[in-house]
Amino acid sequence: MSLSPAEGRHEPLEMQSVFDQAWAAYHGRHDVMTFGGETMMVHRAGAGHPLVCIHGWAMGGLSFAAQLALIDQGFEIIAPDLPGFGDSAASKVVPTIETMAQLMRELITDLDLSEVTLVGWSMGASVAWHVAATSPARLKAVVSIDMSPRVAPENGWAFPLSSGMTRETIDLAIQAMRTDWKGYCDLFLDRILADPNDPIRTALAALAGQADPEAASQAWLSLMQFDARADLTQVKLPALAIHGGRSVLYPQTVGHEIARLMPNCRAIVLDHIGHAPHIEAPDPFNAHLLTLAKRGPPAPTICQHITAQ
Numbered sequence: 028m029s030l031s032p033a034e035g036r037h038e039p040l041e042m043q044s045v046f047d048q049a050w051a052a053y054h055g056r057h058d059v060m061t062f063g064g065e066t067m068m069v070h071r072a073g074a075g076h077p078l079v080c081i082h083g084w085a086m087g088g089l090s091f092a093a094q095l096a097l098i099d100q101g102f103e104i105i106a107p108d109l110p111g112f113g114d115s116a117a118s119k120v121v122p123t124i125e126t127m128a129q130l131m132r133e134l135i136t137d138l139d140l141s142e143v144t145l146v147g148w149s150m151g152a153s154v155a156w157h158v159a160a161t162s163p164a165r166l167k168a169v170v171s172i173d174m175s176p177r178v179a180p181e182n183g184w185a186f187p188l189s190s191g192m193t194r195e196t197i198d199l200a201i202q203a204m205r206t207d208w209k210g211y212c213d214l215f216l217d218r219i220l221a222d223p224n225d226p227i228r229t230a231l232a233a234l235a236g237q238a239d240p241e242a243a244s245q246a247w248l249s250l251m252q253f254d255a256r257a258d259l260t261q262v263k264l265p266a267l268a269i270h271g272g273r274s275v276l277y278p279q280t281v282g283h284e285i286a287r288l289m290p291n292c293r294a295i296v297l298d299h300i301g302h303a304p305h306i307e308a309p310d311p312f313n314a315h316l317l318t319l320a321k322r323g324p325p326a327p328t329i330c331q332h333i334t335a336q
Contacts, residue, residue, distance in 0.1 A: 044230035049092035057114070060107075062133040068114035069134070070106045073098030076320060077140045080106040081131060081151030083172075083303075084250065085212060085235045085243055087113025090148070093309035100317055107134060111242025113234060122242050123249035124150075128157040141165050144320040148172040148305060149276075150246065153255050159266075160258035168265045168319050173302045175277045176255035176285060186281040197251050201244045208240040221273040221301035231303075259288035266292035267319050269312060271300035 050057075055072040070088040072095055080091040088106030095104055109127055110118035120126055131154060135143055143166050147155030152174035159169040179197075180187035189196075203211045212235040217223050219231060268285040270277070282294030295315055300307045 044089070044233045045227065046089040046092040046230045046234070049095055050089060053095040053098055055095070060134075060137075062130055062137055065110055065118055065120070065130055065133075066116065067110060067130070067134075068108040070108070071103065073103045075101035075103050077138075077143045078102045078104050078316075078320070079131070079135065079140070079143050079145050080104065081127075081145070081147040081154050082106065082109065082112065083149030083151050084246060085112065085215065085238050086148070086231065087234045087237065089113065090231065090234060090303075090306065091146075093306055094146075094313060094316070096309065097313055097317060100321075102320070105134075105138070105140075107131075109246075111239040111246070113237055117239040117242040121249075122246045124153050124157055124253045125249075127154045127246075128161070131155075131158050132162050135165050142167040144168045144170065144316070146170040146172070146305075146316070147174070149174050149302065150250055153250065153253055156255045156258045156262065159264055160261040163262070163264055166264055168267075169262060170267045170269065170316060170319065171285065172305055173270050173274050173277060174268075175281045176259055176288070178253070179251045186278060186284060188276060192251075197248070201248060204244040204247065205240050208238070208243070209236065212236065218275050219302045220307060221271065221299060225307070227306060256288060259285060259292075260290075262289050263291060265319060267315060268292055268294045269304050269315065270294065270296050271302055271304050271307070272296050272298040273300060274302045276302050 050070060050072060053072045055070055058069050060067055060069045078097060080094060082088050082090050087108045091104060091106045108115040111122055145155045145159060145166055152171035155169050155171060159166055175186040177184055178188045180190050180192050216228055216232055220228060266289050268282045270279045270282045272279055279296045282296060286292045286294040297304045297308045297311055305312045
């Protein structure tokens with residue numbers, strides 16, 4: 028691992044997003060680190076129990092700003108930008124769920140982290156599940172945020188991103204990403220939050236605007252091809268599957284299926300919340316995460332509904 032001071036994170040205050048401002052308030056560090064030959068921006072703040080946060084597709088590590096409040100509970104927040112997203116340059120290696128998982132393994136090992144609570148949002152959940160299934164030794168718990176283990180449709184599978192998705196529609200989506208990234212992101216961002224007029228959309232749009240369209244399209248294709256169901260059966264760690272009751276990307280009942288496949292998982296639905304529970308309802312989200320990380324989960328239940336205040 029090598030480390031150098033980050034550049035480009037010192038925008039004038041009026042140019043900073045609410046995410047930037049939150050990280051600055053918690054004295055966040057933004058370090059360019061190299062793991063296994065890949066260079067990534069790694070956002071870090073606090074000290075203590077390591078909480079490694081893997082962002083969703085088209086997003087970046089800064090999107091975990093609302094989890095910085097856990098620093099006061101003895102956590103260190105570590106949120107990398109995967110290659111091609113946020114402030115990390117695109118990799119020469121095609122980004123797949125497997126290659127991103129390998130980067131997370133190297134990050135955890137090179138930083139000599141242990142008892143890690145691994146959190147993954149959307150695409151990041153697929154990465155987190157794969158790490159937890161194949162390299163659990165340094166992990167304590169795993170949390171997935173509003174994700175299905177199988178995004179593409181297949182006969183008998185009730186939880187795809189879209190039941191009408193075909194190879195042709197996937198190809199058309201990838202073409203749109205490559206030719207009109209901003210336009211594609213505008214459509215995508217409209218589906219993230221339960222309230223599309225939420226001002227946090229501006230911060231999410233700024234993150235999406237930093238992504239490399241080619242890297243994003245390759246990661247998207249990998250996500251369409253990936254099937255995490257076998258991984259889930261191998262995860263023995265305490266786990267949470269947290270979903271938004273108003274998510275339009277995945278049915279909230281996918282949490283039941285995740286809890287069924289993972290032997291020590293509890294599914295939680297935050298009512299009135301969209302695809303980003305950790306952003307839209309940070310207080311109940313952080314409370315569940317704190318309980319899991321500090322004491323482990325209560326006896327697994329199929330699903331618990333929580334009305335977010």
